[in-house]
Amino acid sequence: MDLLVNQVLAGIATGAIYACMALAIVMIFQAIDHLNFAQGEMAMFSTFIAWQLMQWGVPYWWAFILTLIISFAAGVIIERVLFKPLAKAPVLTNVAGFIALFAIINSVAGLIWDFTIKQFPTPFGSSPFMGSQLISTHQAGMIGVTLVLLILLFLFFRFTRIGLAMRAAATLPESARLVGINTGWMIALGWGMATAIGAIAGILIAPVVFLEPNMMGGVLLYGFAAAVLGGLSSPLGAVIGGFLVGIFENLVGTYIPGVGNELKLPIALALIVIVLVVKPTGLMGRTVVKRV
Amino acid sequence: MSSRHQLRIAAISTALVALVATGGSAFAQKKYDSGATDTEIKVGNIMPYSGPASAYGIIGKTEAAYFQMINDNGGINGRKVNFITYDDAYSPPKAVEHTRKLVESDEVLVVFNPLGTPSNTAIQKYLNTKKVPQLFVATGAAKWNDPKHFPWTMGWQPNYQDEARIYAKYLLKEKPDAKVAVLYQNDDFGKDYVKGFKEGLGDKAKSMIVTEESYEISEPTIDSHIVKIKSTGADTLMDFTTPKFAAQTIKKAGELNWKPLHIVTNVSISVGAVMKPAGFEYGQGVLSAAYLKDGADSQWDNDPGMKKWSAFVDKYLPGSNKSDSGLVYGYGAAQTLQKVLEMCGDNLTRENVMKQAASLKDFQTDVALPGVKINTSATDFAPIQQVQMMRFKGEKWELFGDVISSEAKD
Numbered sequence: 001m002d003l004l005v006n007q008v009l010a011g012i013a014t015g016a017i018y019a020c021m022a023l024a025i026v027m028i029f030q031a032i033d034h035l036n037f038a039q040g041e042m043a044m045f046s047t048f049i050a051w052q053l054m055q056w057g058v059p060y061w062w063a064f065i066l067t068l069i070i071s072f073a074a075g076v077i078i079e080r081v082l083f084k085p086l087a088k089a090p091v092l093t094n095v096a097g098f099i100a101l102f103a104i105i106n107s108v109a110g111l112i113w114d115f116t117i118k119q120f121p122t123p124f125g126s127s128p129f130m131g132s133q134l135i136s137t138h139q140a141g142m143i144g145v146t147l148v149l150l151i152l153l154f155l156f157f158r159f160t161r162i163g164l165a166m167r168a169a170a171t172l173p174e175s176a177r178l179v180g181i182n183t184g185w186m187i188a189l190g191w192g193m194a195t196a197i198g199a200i201a202g203i204l205i206a207p208v209v210f211l212e213p214n215m216m217g218g219v220l221l222y223g224f225a226a227a228v229l230g231g232l233s234s235p236l237g238a239v240i241g242g243f244l245v246g247i248f249e250n251l252v253g254t255y256i257p258g259v260g261n262e263l264k265l266p267i268a269l270a271l272i273v274i275v276l277v278v279k280p281t282g283l284m285g286r287t288v289v290k291r292v
Numbered sequence: 293m294s295s296r297h298q299l300r301i302a303a304i305s306t307a308l309v310a311l312v313a314t315g316g317s318a319f320a321q322k323k324y325d326s327g328a329t330d331t332e333i334k335v336g337n338i339m340p341y342s343g344p345a346s347a348y349g350i351i352g353k354t355e356a357a358y359f360q361m362i363n364d365n366g367g368i369n370g371r372k373v374n375f376i377t378y379d380d381a382y383s384p385p386k387a388v389e390h391t392r393k394l395v396e397s398d399e400v401l402v403v404f405n406p407l408g409t410p411s412n413t414a415i416q417k418y419l420n421t422k423k424v425p426q427l428f429v430a431t432g433a434a435k436w437n438d439p440k441h442f443p444w445t446m447g448w449q450p451n452y453q454d455e456a457r458i459y460a461k462y463l464l465k466e467k468p469d470a471k472v473a474v475l476y477q478n479d480d481f482g483k484d485y486v487k488g489f490k491e492g493l494g495d496k497a498k499s500m501i502v503t504e505e506s507y508e509i510s511e512p513t514i515d516s517h518i519v520k521i522k523s524t525g526a527d528t529l530m531d532f533t534t535p536k537f538a539a540q541t542i543k544k545a546g547e548l549n550w551k552p553l554h555i556v557t558n559v560s561i562s563v564g565a566v567m568k569p570a571g572f573e574y575g576q577g578v579l580s581a582a583y584l585k586d587g588a589d590s591q592w593d594n595d596p597g598m599k600k601w602s603a604f605v606d607k608y609l610p611g612s613n614k615s616d617s618g619l620v621y622g623y624g625a626a627q628t629l630q631k632v633l634e635m636c637g638d639n640l641t642r643e644n645v646m647k648q649a650a651s652l653k654d655f656q657t658d659v660a661l662p663g664v665k666i667n668t669s670a671t672d673f674a675p676i677q678q679v680q681m682m683r684f685k686g687e688k689w690e691l692f693g694d695v696i697s698s699e700a701k702d
Binding site: 136265 | 342346347507508510511512513515516519520523535536539540547562564565568570571615647
């Protein structure tokens with residue numbers, strides 16, 4: 001029983017990592033209808049920027065805010081320079097672009113900051129949380145931040161003009177354009193927001209997995225699984241999906257003999273396939289209806 | 293032709309060549325294979341300068357700088373070393389391609405210190421068929437010490453199995469009633485350690501090991517494994533992991549307030565890249581073993597060998613981070629090759645290089661721990677077989693006990 005509770009708690013803690021990443025994935029999917037394979041690397045790069053700022057003596061929260069601004073700007077610039085010209089190109093061209101971006105960012109980060117792992121500070125501390133020795137205050141803080149982020153996103157999309165405009169541009173680009181929304185810029189905005197959310201994810205994840213250029217490799221895959229499970233069009237679904245994947249992965253790894261250790265990663269992949277086959281919209285996603 | 297027949301021919305021809313070689317040196321005749329001339333020795337190398345293992349790239353850079361230093365000081369027996377190194381990005385197919393290039397187009401005398409078990413496995417057959425030395429490979433797998441089947445391949449560092457056997461020996465002596473949990477990376481690296489460790493425990497392996505847990509290198513965190521291991525009630529943790537995961541394990545065990553007797557591998561002893569990220573407070577008392585000196589450790593400040601190393605780094609690799617163990621490793625490996633090439637004299641054939649490499653007696657590099665000596669023979673292709681145990685205290689490792697030799701194994 002103890003082990004069960006422990007594994008569920010540990011699963012929630014790692015689930016928070018996946019949830020953060022899944023949020024960023026959903027953001028970009030909302031804006032451009034594609035999965036951005038470079039999302040993890042962009043988050044990693046943002047985290048390095050935060051780390052560098054702190055190395056230069058910038059206090060944590062200033063570094064945090066500066067990183068969000070820089071990441072947002074970088075996201076917009078990447079869209080304007082790289083992906084706007086590809087907007088009308090076939091999906092495969094875009095995918096190739098994402099993969100190129102992935103490799104470039106990864107190598108450049110290695111070139112600048114090298115590949116040895118670095119310690120990343122946490123504002124929450126890493127002592128046991130509320131007497132539990134299974135979740136540290138950092139992990140609790142991370143869950144908290146994820147939930148706050150989710151609420152902010154909900155409010156943004158529901159109650160602000162620009163949030164509404166973004167939703168309109170994503171769901172009905174044609175009509176949105178007719179009522180005077182600049183859909184091109186809405187997409188750029190989506191990129192900026194996704195990159196900034198990725199930065200938050202990276203900054204939260206780094207104290208747990210340590211900062212290095214390859215830190216997001218596995219995380220991104222689980223993030224995809226979480227986003228698909230929760231529904232690619234729903235931020236709430238993505239967060240729930242993240243926690244579920246974390247718990248599911250631990251329980252299967254612990255209790256199903258044979259699956260144990262070797263198959264932990266394939267579980268994430270199997271989950272993606274199963275969800276896509278059984279319920280393509282995920283738990284919370286809306287069904288996309290296209291007029292043919 | 294049967295392979296046994298081929299082997300016999302190879303053996304005979306090697307013997308013949310050796311005979312000719314010794315005869316030749318008596319007359320001070322110069323003998324060369326491709327890659328060596330009166331003025332130059334070509335040394336090839338493969339290194340992951342990019343890709344997932346690029347942290348090791350510093351080893352190649354150190355070796356290039358080392359040979360630069362040799363050349364600035366007049367070379368080896370008057371010959372300049374031409375060090376040709378290619379980036380394989382830790383990818384075996386690329387390693388094969390570059391090795392072919394080194395052998396067939398650059399025509400190097402030896403392929404020296406190529407890095408990584410996968411890459412070396414991929415090029416081993418080719419180099420042995422071509423009879424080109426695959427000398428002092430930069431991997432700790434046990435399989436490089438196999439002169440019978442691969443007379444052209446030789447390791448350098450202590451192999452993982454031997455290291456694990458030494459930990460087993462230590463446990464049997466210090467904590468024979470330990471309840472051991474084994475955590476290992478699910479690949480050749482981790483499995484080599486598990487194998488050596490179990491062999492070292494012998495009959496007691498079954499009763500002492502309470503759980504074996506493996507993880508995949510692609511997992512973002514291994515927290516869940518640590519939670520599971522802790523719940524088994526083990527009081528000793530054999531941590532056969534690579535640096536990032538060793539740091540995670542030390543940190544998570546600390547956060548869980550779990551304090552087992554904790555042994556990490558020699559691969560994960562970097563103070564800067566493992567102990568510091570994990571948190572010094574959690575690392576206290578962690579055990580491991582070493583065979584090289586630590587460039588950032590003040591206890592070697594007045595050590596003549598490390599003074600030489602330090603001067604070399606300052607001059608040829610300015611601005612490098614001296615706590616990076618790759619700088620020490622590359623220096624030690626390059627110095628061993630220098631020794632072998634010096635021993636070859638004017639007989640720079642590939643056969644003679646292998647012969648000299650297999651006749652190192654009590655050779656000590658500047659960067660090896662006191663008492664750690666390199667010994668090889670025609671049947672022993674494992675140059676370094678000694679390590680010393682150490683314990684993490686404060687912000688550095690403290691060596692304790694004697695230099696331990698793993699039992700000679702064929």
